[in-house]
Amino acid sequence: MLDKLKKKIDEIFAQSPSPEAVKKAIAEGQVWKSIFRHGYPDTPRNRVMAVLSNVFLHLHPVKARHSGVKMSYTWCMGGLSFFLFLNLTVTGILLMFYYRPTAEYAYYDIVALREHVPLGIMREIHRWGAHAMVIAVWLHMFRVFMTGSYKPPREFNWVIGVILLVITLLLSFTGYLLPWDQLAMWAITVGTNMARATPFMGYEGPGASMIQIGGVHLVNGGSDIHFALLGGHFVSEATLIRFYVLHCVVVPIVAATLMAIHFWRVRKDGGISGPL
Amino acid sequence: MHYILDAIDFVLQPWSYFLFSVIAFWAMIKYREKWTEPAFAVKLLWGAIGAIVFSMVYSVHFREIASLPDNVPIFLMVFSVGFFTWLSFRQGVLNDRRIAQGQPPIEKETSDKKVYVWPDLVYIEFIATVVAGVVLLIWSLCLHAPLEQAATPAWTPNPSKAPWYFLGLQEMLVYYDPWLAGVVFPTLIIVGLMAIPYIDKNPKGAGYYTFNERKLAIIPFLFGFFILWVTLIFLGTFMRGPGWNFFGPYENWDLHKVVVLNNVNLSEYIWVRILGIGLPSNFLLREIWGFLAVGFYLIGLPPLLTKKIPLLQELLEKMGVVRYGILIFLFLSMAALPIKMVLRWLINLKYIVAIPEIFFNI
Ligand code: HEM
Numbered sequence: 001m002l003d004k005l006k007k008k009i010d011e012i013f014a015q016s017p018s019p020e021a022v023k024k025a026i027a028e029g030q031v032w033k034s035i036f037r038h039g040y041p042d043t044p045r046n047r048v049m050a051v052l053s054n055v056f057l058h059l060h061p062v063k064a065r066h067s068g069v070k071m072s073y074t075w076c077m078g079g080l081s082f083f084l085f086l087n088l089t090v091t092g093i094l095l096m097f098y099y100r101p102t103a104e105y106a107y108y109d110i111v112a113l114r115e116h117v118p119l120g121i122m123r124e125i126h127r128w129g130a131h132a133m134v135i136a137v138w139l140h141m142f143r144v145f146m147t148g149s150y151k152p153p154r155e156f157n158w159v160i161g162v163i164l165l166v167i168t169l170l171l172s173f174t175g176y177l178l179p180w181d182q183l184a185m186w187a188i189t190v191g192t193n194m195a196r197a198t199p200f201m202g203y204e205g206p207g208a209s210m211i212q213i214g215g216v217h218l219v220n221g222g223s224d225i226h227f228a229l230l231g232g233h234f235v236s237e238a239t240l241i242r243f244y245v246l247h248c249v250v251v252p253i254v255a256a257t258l259m260a261i262h263f264w265r266v267r268k269d270g271g272i273s274g275p276l
Numbered sequence: 277m278h279y280i281l282d283a284i285d286f287v288l289q290p291w292s293y294f295l296f297s298v299i300a301f302w303a304m305i306k307y308r309e310k311w312t313e314p315a316f317a318v319k320l321l322w323g324a325i326g327a328i329v330f331s332m333v334y335s336v337h338f339r340e341i342a343s344l345p346d347n348v349p350i351f352l353m354v355f356s357v358g359f360f361t362w363l364s365f366r367q368g369v370l371n372d373r374r375i376a377q378g379q380p381p382i383e384k385e386t387s388d389k390k391v392y393v394w395p396d397l398v399y400i401e402f403i404a405t406v407v408a409g410v411v412l413l414i415w416s417l418c419l420h421a422p423l424e425q426a427a428t429p430a431w432t433p434n435p436s437k438a439p440w441y442f443l444g445l446q447e448m449l450v451y452y453d454p455w456l457a458g459v460v461f462p463t464l465i466i467v468g469l470m471a472i473p474y475i476d477k478n479p480k481g482a483g484y485y486t487f488n489e490r491k492l493a494i495i496p497f498l499f500g501f502f503i504l505w506v507t508l509i510f511l512g513t514f515m516r517g518p519g520w521n522f523f524g525p526y527e528n529w530d531l532h533k534v535v536v537l538n539n540v541n542l543s544e545y546i547w548v549r550i551l552g553i554g555l556p557s558n559f560l561l562r563e564i565w566g567f568l569a570v571g572f573y574l575i576g577l578p579p580l581l582t583k584k585i586p587l588l589q590e591l592l593e594k595m596g597v598v599r600y601g602i603l604i605f606l607f608l609s610m611a612a613l614p615i616k617m618v619l620r621w622l623i624n625l626k627y628i629v630a631i632p633e634i635f636f637n638i
Contacts, residue, residue, distance in 0.1 A: 041394050050394040060393045066386035067484075069397040072367065073383065075360060076404045083405050087412070107426040114423065124416035131349035132412065134441050138353075139360055145472075145497055146364040148490060151482035155473035162469045169441065176439050183346070185427035186436040190446065194458025197635065205455050206636040234429060273483040274387035275380065 059263050061271055068272030073147065077140035081168075082259065084133040088171075091126040092248065099178070101244035103237040106180035130172050137168045149273040157265040160258055167255045174247035180240060188243070189235050195226040202226050277334050285524025288515070290450075291621040294614070297507045304361075305495060308487060312366040324358065335526040341514055345422040350440050350513055357506060367485035381484035434518045434531065443512030444505045450520065451616045453627075453637045461609070465500075468606045472497070475603050477595060500610060539626035542566050559631050566629030570638060573612075578604045 017025070026032050027040065038049030051057045067073060098117065099109045113120050141161060144150060150158035177188040200207040201224060208219040221233060231238030266272065310316060328351070331338040341347060371381040391397075438446050448457035472493075481490040515522055517529035540549075546565045547555050556562045578601070582588045592600045619625040629638040 044392070047392040047394045051392075057394065057398065060397060062393060063390040064393050064397055066389040066391045066396075067383040068387070069391060069393075069400060070386070071400060071404075072363070075363070076400065079401055079404060080408055083408055084412075087409075103427075110423060114420075121416045124419070124421045125412060127421040128349070128415050128419070129412055131346075132352070132408075135349065135353045135356060139356060142357075142360060142501070143364065146368070146494070147483060147485055148481040148493075149483065150473040151476070151479070152473075158473050159470045162466060165469075166466060172439060172441065179421075179423060180427045181422075181424040182427055182431070182433055183422060183424045185429075186433050187438050190436045191438045191442060194454045197454035198459045199455055202455075202459075204635050205459070206634055209634055235427075236429075275384045275483045 059267075061267055064271055065274045067274045074272060075139065075143050077136050077143055081133060081136045081140055084129050084136055085255065085259070087129050088126060088133065089252065091122040091129065092252075094122045095126055096248060101178065101241050103180065103240060106178065106240060110179045110181075130175060134168060134172055137165055141165060147273060151273075154265075154269045154273065157262060157269055160262050160265065164255065164258050164262060167251060167258065171247065171251050171255065174243045174251060177235070177240060177243045178247065185235055188239070192226065192229055192235065192239075195229050196224065198225050281335055281526040285527045288524050290511070290522050290617070293507075293511060293515070294503075294617060297503055301499060301503055304365075308365050308369055312362060312369045314366075317362050317366075321358075324355070331525065337528050338514070338526055345419055347440060347513055348419060350509065354506070354510070357502075364485055365487065368487040371484055371486050372488045375486065375489070381486065383484040387483070435516060435520055437512070437516075440509055440513055443516075444508040447508040447512045447516070448613060451613065451620060453635070455635065456638065461613070464606065464609050468610070471602060471606065475595070475599055475606075477599070496607070496610070504610070504613060539620070539624045541627045541630040542569065542625060543630060545623075545625075559633055563629050563631055566627070566638065569628055574605070574608060577608065 036050075037053045038046045041047045041050035048062045051060055051062050095113070098113050100106060110123065113123055144158065144161065173188075173191060177184045196202040196204040199205045200211060201219065202208060203217075203220050203224040203226070205224075208224065209217060211218045221227065227233065229239075229242070230236070231242050304311070311320060328342075332342060333339075342351070367382070371383075374381060437443065445457060445462060448461060451457070452461070476490075476493045478490060478493065480486075481493075487494060514525050517523040518531045518533070519535075521533050521535050523529055523533070542565055543555060543562050547553050547562065560567075581604070582592055582600075588604075591603070595603065616625075616628075619628075627637045629636065631637065
């Protein structure tokens, strides 16, 4: 009985195609070929095709300077900044499913996220990812500086980079308020208090009292840049919704746009820098 | 043990902390050949780890602050900045040796060769992604994101701190008013960073690590990054307690610590203490000395320095007046922070120009 079964199994195996044959059948089938318009990328032609025919990979050039792709040169920090940004986008969207930006719900939604959502660590991934991104962007800037990669023709891409750095910090800052706990509220209070002192635009800033028409001060506590930022005199519910929209919509769109320009410029400026 | 901790707390003051970091910075530049040796660097690493373990074990206070979830990334920051500083200096030192012998930098050996992005780059990116993803996942599994009590305007925590990456800016508030520390200086940092490629016209050192060929660019940049940014973050996190008072790293935060504030404005120094006249009532007249000082610093000092220092003269000739003017202005703005710090420590100077009537204090 057992012997018979064994023989049968052997027979089935003998008849069935080898793994190679299966691979071949898939790779040459219509479905596969409609997605990947090239064979396995182990020949020069197919390697070129692999990069050119894939919308994501074609952020890259087909070939790159050997010195430029080394880890010891770029530290992969620009790439990691981008990876973390993608990560934050995905976990951020997941968080948006659970979070309502109102003073009534915000805090308790975060509590619920921790207490009731299975595998609820996307808040952790999002928060630590954000911290890591700040560090990665600093380090990326550091390596670009230390390799002199801002020198012509890459000056402008450095400028874009500086804006990206500011944007990264703004993303972290606006996000910091959203848990709506004491930590959040007071860190943002400390940070936004500065705006009151903006020259000419904050009512406690130098020059603001000069901006008046017929003795009426135009820049006052209810009309200055601090008020515009917070939507009130203090960090309040109006601030929460402002920061939420900035954090989830406005700043990420600006960031993504600038990153597209940044990557495009890396290529237009002749790829990753190297000695002449 | 607590004698050691107390001694460290006693020695560390804002001024000595700053002094030590400047000395460390100088030593880092000066002895780069030595500490970039891997064997030596490993010793430094053990030293740093040892110092932290020591602090964690013997100081409850330090342990408490260090293990606040939002402070944990500071260690990642400090160690990664340390490691990458080593990596860039190491490669720079090796290249400088090659260049001194008339050889091209090491990057040159492979820079003319082109490799296929698939697989040579894609696999590096893939591995980096996986490693970063796993690290992030483990970190997230092990450390909960902080969540304190629900926000309430009724109770202000003391100290109120910004997120750690802004603590360098918050620290500036000790020395300058918010319009400068919170608005003007950050703007100048951003503008200054953007201006770097247009100011640094040195054609050498593009596309490889080097120190010798770019000293004049690297030293100021790293001074800003390390001394005026990273170390201030560390100070703001570990040594600023209630009332933003300074505490040693192992000193308990005493809510009732009273620091005598006897800071004095420049106008009072001159009109009252030196001239013995008393403060004039017109504030423009009252602050005349401050205006003169600031005016001299920004307008008089640049030509003077340029005349006296041959190196600057050379720069002026190379760069042209406009670029050079911007460079000097940015330098002086950057130097304004340490200068005010030192003045505060030495003569308790509060404001150089003090016109609180219109919120114009420098
Ligand atoms: C969100 C932030 C950023 C992202 C995602 C990003 C991404 C990247 C990537 C993927 C590269 C390719 C080479 C590499 O990985 O090193 C790159 C290159 C570059 N980045 Fe960024 N970057 C960011 C911020 C910055 C900042 C803050 C600066 C400078 C202030 C900067 C300046 C540059 C320059 C000049 C290059 C060309 C380097 C070369 O050719 O060697 N970037 N960036």
